[in-house]
Amino acid sequence: MRSWVLAAGLMLIAAAGRAETVLGATYLKLREPPRPVLSNLDPIPEDEGIAGARLALADNMTTGSFLGQSYTLDVVDLQPGADALTAARDALATAPFLILDADAATVMAVADLPEARDALIFSVAAQDRILRDEGCRANVFLTAVSYAMRADALMQALLVKRWTRLALISGPTPADRAFAEALKASATKFGLEIVAEKDWSERADLRRTASAEVPLFTQDLPDHDVLLIADEADDFARYLAYNTWLPRPVAGSEGMTPVGWAPVLEQWGAAQLQSRFEDQSARQMRPRDYAAWAAMRTLGEAMTRTNSADPATLRAFILSDEFELAGFKGRPLSYRRWNGQLRQPVPVVHPRALVAEAPVTGFLHQRNELDTLGLDEGESACTLFGDAK
Amino acid sequence: MKYLALTALLFAAPAGAAEIWVTNEKDDTISVIDVATLEVTRTIPTGERPRGITFSKDYSKVYICASDSDAVQVMDAATGKILHDLPSGEDPEQFVLHPDDKHLWIANEDDAVTTVVDVESRTVVAQINVGIEPEGMAVSPDGKTVITTSETTNMAHWIDTATNKIYANTLVDSRPRHAEFTKQGAELWVSSEIGGTVTVFDTATQAEKGKVRFEITGVNDDLIQPVGFEFTPDGKTAFVALGPSNHVAVVNAETLEVDKYILVGRRVWHMAFSPDHTQLFTTNGVSGDVTVIDVASLEPVKTIKVGRFPWGAAMRP
Numbered sequence: 065m066r067s068w069v070l071a072a073g074l075m076l077i078a079a080a081g082r083a084e085t086v087l088g089a090t091y092l093k094l095r096e097p098p099r100p101v102l103s104n105l106d107p108i109p110e111d112e113g114i115a116g117a118r119l120a121l122a123d124n125m126t127t128g129s130f131l132g133q134s135y136t137l138d139v140v141d142l143q144p145g146a147d148a149l150t151a152a153r154d155a156l157a158t159a160p161f162l163i164l165d166a167d168a169a170t171v172m173a174v175a176d177l178p179e180a181r182d183a184l185i186f187s188v189a190a191q192d193r194i195l196r197d198e199g200c201r202a203n204v205f206l207t208a209v210s211y212a213m214r215a216d217a218l219m220q221a222l223l224v225k226r227w228t229r230l231a232l233i234s235g236p237t238p239a240d241r242a243f244a245e246a247l248k249a250s251a252t253k254f255g256l257e258i259v260a261e262k263d264w265s266e267r268a269d270l271r272r273t274a275s276a277e278v279p280l281f282t283q284d285l286p287d288h289d290v291l292l293i294a295d296e297a298d299d300f301a302r303y304l305a306y307n308t309w310l311p312r313p314v315a316g317s318e319g320m321t322p323v324g325w326a327p328v329l330e331q332w333g334a335a336q337l338q339s340r341f342e343d344q345s346a347r348q349m350r351p352r353d354y355a356a357w358a359a360m361r362t363l364g365e366a367m368t369r370t371n372s373a374d375p376a377t378l379r380a381f382i383l384s385d386e387f388e389l390a391g392f393k394g395r396p397l398s399y400r401r402w403n404g405q406l407r408q409p410v411p412v413v414h415p416r417a418l419v420a421e422a423p424v425t426g427f428l429h430q431r432n433e434l435d436t437l438g439l440d441e442g443e444s445a446c447t448l449f450g451d452a453k
Numbered sequence: 454m455k456y457l458a459l460t461a462l463l464f465a466a467p468a469g470a471a472e473i474w475v476t477n478e479k480d481d482t483i484s485v486i487d488v489a490t491l492e493v494t495r496t497i498p499t500g501e502r503p504r505g506i507t508f509s510k511d512y513s514k515v516y517i518c519a520s521d522s523d524a525v526q527v528m529d530a531a532t533g534k535i536l537h538d539l540p541s542g543e544d545p546e547q548f549v550l551h552p553d554d555k556h557l558w559i560a561n562e563d564d565a566v567t568t569v570v571d572v573e574s575r576t577v578v579a580q581i582n583v584g585i586e587p588e589g590m591a592v593s594p595d596g597k598t599v600i601t602t603s604e605t606t607n608m609a610h611w612i613d614t615a616t617n618k619i620y621a622n623t624l625v626d627s628r629p630r631h632a633e634f635t636k637q638g639a640e641l642w643v644s645s646e647i648g649g650t651v652t653v654f655d656t657a658t659q660a661e662k663g664k665v666r667f668e669i670t671g672v673n674d675d676l677i678q679p680v681g682f683e684f685t686p687d688g689k690t691a692f693v694a695l696g697p698s699n700h701v702a703v704v705n706a707e708t709l710e711v712d713k714y715i716l717v718g719r720r721v722w723h724m725a726f727s728p729d730h731t732q733l734f735t736t737n738g739v740s741g742d743v744t745v746i747d748v749a750s751l752e753p754v755k756t757i758k759v760g761r762f763p764w765g766a767a768m769r770p
Contacts, residue, residue, distance in 0.1 A: 126565060126585050127606040130622040333604065333628070336586050339563055368607070368624065390605065390627040390647040394697070395675040433673055 087363060087373040088136045088159030091117045091356065092152055092174075094166040097144040099237075101299045102270055113165045113188055114139055115345040116353030117360045119337075122344070124364030133367055137360070153179050160184060160375045163359045165352065168192040168199065175201035184375045186359035189352055192242060196403045196439045200446035205362070205382070205399060207406045208355040211243045213438035214322035215250035217410035217422030218292075218315060220436070221322075224424050227289035227313075228256045233282075233304070235264045239296035240317075247292055247316060260285050264295070270303035278307035285309070292316040319414060322422070325354030326413040332394040358391060358406060362399075365389055383449070394421065395434065403446040407434040472769045473725050473734045475743055476503035476517065477760025483517070483533075484743075484759035486734065488727045491745055491755050497533040500526050505547040505590075506765040509572075510554040515767070516572075518545040518559070525559060525570070530769060540577050542568040547631075549590040549599065551614070558599045560587035567601045567610075569617060579617040583610045589643065591632035593656065602629035602643055609643050611659060621659045625652045630680045631723075635688050635706065644679040644693065651679050651693060653709065665693070665702075665709045672698045681723030685748070686730055692746075694721040694735060701735055701744075703751055713751050717744035725766035736763035 091114055109115070121137045128134050138159075140151050148170050155162055156179040164171055168190040175185055185204045187195060191211045195204065222228065230251060234244035244261075251258050262285065270277060282291070282304070291308055293316045295301035301318035313319055327338065327348040337357075341349040349357075366378040369386065381387055388396035393409040400407055412420045423433040435441075471488040476499070483497040483506070500519025508515050508530065517526045518541070525541040525548065528534065542561035545568075549558050556578065559568045567587055569579040584606025591600040592614075599612045602625070609632060611621040626648020633642050640662065641654040651665040667677045678696035684706065685691075691704040697720045703713040718737025721744070725734050733746040736759075743763060745755040 123585050123605055127608070130584065130606070130608060130610070130619075333586070336562060336604075340585075343563075365607075388627050388647060390607075396627060396647045396649075433675065 085133045085367065085371060085373050086136065087133070087161065087367050088138070089117075089161035089163060089360065089363060090138045090140060090155035090159055091163045092140045092142070092148065092155055092165065094142045094146065094148045094170055095144050096167070099297050099299075101297060103302060105302075106298065109345075109347055109350070111345065112350055113352040113356040114141070115341070115347075116188075116349065116356035117163055119341050119344055119353075120357040120360030120364065123361060124367075127364060127368055131368065131371070133371070135360075135364065135367075149173055149177065153177060156180055156183050161363060162186070163188055163356055164204075165189045165356065168195050171195060171204060172199055172201060175204045182375055184363075184379055186356075186362070188355035188359050191239075193246070193439070196405050196444060196446065198445040200403045200444070200448055202404075202448035203379075205359070205404045205406065207358040207362070208352070209322075209324040209408065209410055210405065210438050211246035212250065213405075213408075213410050214324075215243070215246035216253065216437045217322040217412055217420075217424075218247070218320070219250045219254040219256055220422045220424040220427050221320070221412040221420040222290060222315070223254050223256060224420070224426065229287070229289045230256055230258050230292050231282075231285045231288040231290075231312075232258050232261045232292040232294065232316075233264055234261065234294040235297060235299060235301075237297045240264075240294045243296050243317065244294035247294060258292075259288050264300055270300060274303035274307045278304055279309045282307075283309040288312060290315050290320075293318050320412060320419055321414070322410050322412045324351035324408070324410065325349055326351075326411055326418075328413050328415070328417050329392070329411055331418070332392050333390075334392040337392045355406075358389065358397065358408075361391075362389055362406075398432075400435070400441075401449050402441045403439065403444045404449055405438060407432065409434065410437055471728045473727070473743070474506055474515065474767050474769060475734075475736055475759050475763045476506050476765040477741075477762060478502050478504055478520075478738075478764045479762040480760035481519075482760045484763065486743060486757055486759070488732065491757060493757060493759060495533070496760065497528070499528075499535075500524055500538075504764045505545070506767045507548065507550050508767055508769055509550070512769050515769075516548065516550065516557060518548055518765075520544050520546050520562070525557065527572070537575065539570050539572060539575055541570065542566055542577070542580065547588050547590045549592045551592055551599070552594065552596040556614075558590055558592065558601075560590050560601055562586050562588060562604075565603070567599075567612065581610075581612055581617055581619065583619070584608050589630055589632040591634055591641065593634050593638040595638055598656070600632045600634075600641060600643075602632050604628045604630065604646075607645075607648075609641065609654070623654060623659050623661070626650045631682060633682060633684065635684050635691075637688075642682065642691065644682055646678045646680055646696060649674060649677050649679065651682065651691075651704075663709050665691075665704055665711070667693075667695060667698075667702055667711060667714075669695075669698055669700055669714050672700070680721075683724050683726060683733070692724060692733055694724060696720055696722070697739075699737075701733075701746065715746055715751055715753055717746070717753060718742045718756060722764050723766050725768045728768060728770040734766055736766050738762045738764060 500522035502521035505518035544563035584603025586604035589602035626645035628647040719739035
């Protein structure tokens with residue numbers, strides 16, 4: 065009770081000075097179980113995702129300082145297997161805005177909490193189809209690019225080069241499988257041919273023997289233009305490049321990769337976002353950082369334009385024609401009104417440069433060329449956003 | 454085409470050797486175009502990633518934003534020699550020279566700051582906190598107001614030059630890039646690259662008067678991205694560069710309707726008129742060239758190859 069009085073007193077002081085609108089958000093991270101990988105070269109940063117939301121918080125605060133608006137961001141960082149639902153309940157009890165860095169099952173469970181009914185949740189990690197399809201939730205926006213969007217971006221880039229005969233090697237994890245499925249569906253969608261598929265099965269330590277093992281493993285693949293690799297766990301793919309039987313480029317999870325964000329982006333003002341991020345976090349910006357940045361900036365943009373911190377008001381604005389987010393990818397970003405997915409270009413990159421930015425020129429769509437990437441309205445079983453159509 | 458070029462030659466400015474100076478941001482050079490011959494006559498080295506460019510009132514000096522050198526360079530316009538650098542703050546991208554010919558107002562993109570530099574004493578007079586990624590800079594003809602637009606904060610910040618304090622902040626559509634006063638300072642125009650609009654403000658009240666919107670048949674709306682623009686001397690017409698749509702819009706400044714779209718090179722950024730305003734030179738970033746537009750007929754008459762990623766343009770009579 066005492067804290068209530070205190071809070072009310074603070075509000076009065078704020079109101080007396082300047083009627084300030086405050087938006088409080090929570091970043092809830094449920095860490096994934098550690099995964100064994102062959103190489104230790106590229107550890108995942110501890111603050112992956114969180115750092116992106118923090119940068120957007122700073123961006124929002126600067127804008128807010130001119131408008132009498134401010135933002136807060138609490139971070140709840142959970143170890144694998146922790147009780148995310150209780151943590152989400154606690155967070156939603158203080159603020160109705162949740163940035164959720166968790167797997168698809170957790171996203172759906174959190175969205176279904178009674179406490180989340182009037183909340184706005186941004187899913188910044190899960191790329192799964194289910195969240196864009198029959199498992200969508202009306203209170204969940206998706207800022208991470210989906211497996212389908214990434215696969216479509218890659219296929220567009222390959223098709224314009226007429227590299228249309230593809231072989232596919234898939235790893236064993238659920239993420240590997242999901243990305244492989246998306247690649248196959250996208251190849252069918254755009255008329256490319258997957259001439260052979262193989263499951264990754266080598267158990268050798270490829271750090272020492274890749275040059276001996278990989279040629280044998282790839283020797284029986286029929287001729288192809290490009291070798292696709294689905295290795296979302298970042299385990300073996302790095303050892304396939306330059307070790308294949310046939311001299312072929314690799315793409316997918318390695319080599320030429322479709323991503324939500326990459327350090328090699330510099331056009332469209334991206335260089336400024338990269339340098340602000342590196343100044344803040346002393347590392348390069350990753351796709352999850354970008355998705356979290358976009359989520360927090362979406363809230364900022366919506367509050368800037370509506371001068372409201374009410375979730376229903378913001379949701380309506382975010383789904384309206386008025387909403388557009390400048391996302392440093394050369395086109396305005398907006399949300400799909402059939403499943404809450406953030407519409408965005410998907411760069412196809414190699415480690416040193418941008419190869420192509422999808423939608424690739426020539427891929428047309430009756431509504432918006434960005435909708436050539438990922439689940440289109442007719443393909444998605446999601447109907448929960450129907451009120452906004 | 455040859456005939457058109459010849460026509461352009463006949464119309465070209467008679468006196469002296471008027472020039473258009475173009476900054477090439479990925480070559481670290483300036484290409485100097487002779488307005489009479491429409492040829493590049495010389496290429497001058499600059500600091501790293503030159504973008505904004507403007508001449509002193511007597512055209513003896515040229516100021517260059519060398520963004521990646523974190524400097525504004527002062528060059529002798531006759532010899533092309535760098536005289537000295539000005540203390541500019543980090544990552545200067547665009548600037549505007551005050552009518553007093555003495556104060557340069559600089560947008561420091563990485564620092565969310567506008568820096569005021571005295572070009573004579575070469576000292577920083579003031580720094581003003583503005584929104585994230587300041588870029589567009591404009592000064593009112595009476596010199597009383599300077600505008601900074603911030604790309605990520607999506608605002609025009611109105612700064613009183615007497616106090617160096619912000620007295621108004623006005624929201625515009627996403628990613629504002631360029632600002633200009635017109636009608637003797639009665640109106641301020643601000644382009645929004647991602648928003649795809651130009652917002653017109655009444656200077657006295659800072660209230661929005663209207664918006665220019667664009668639509669080009671066969672070009673996706675997303676790619677129509679207004680950036681640099683210039684007015685004809687009578688203030689009746691604005692030419693607006695539309696970025697990756699590869700067009701320049703001709704806008705009636707009274708009705709805010711677009712009269713015509715002129716096809717130019719790829720990713721058009723900024724522009725400068727010839728001294729007699731019969732020709733307009735646009736910088737085309739991706740195609741690495743400059744399109745010359747005949748202002749009377751509103752037709753492109755020539756493409757001039759310059760350096761890599763031309764960005765800024767300024768006229769020297």
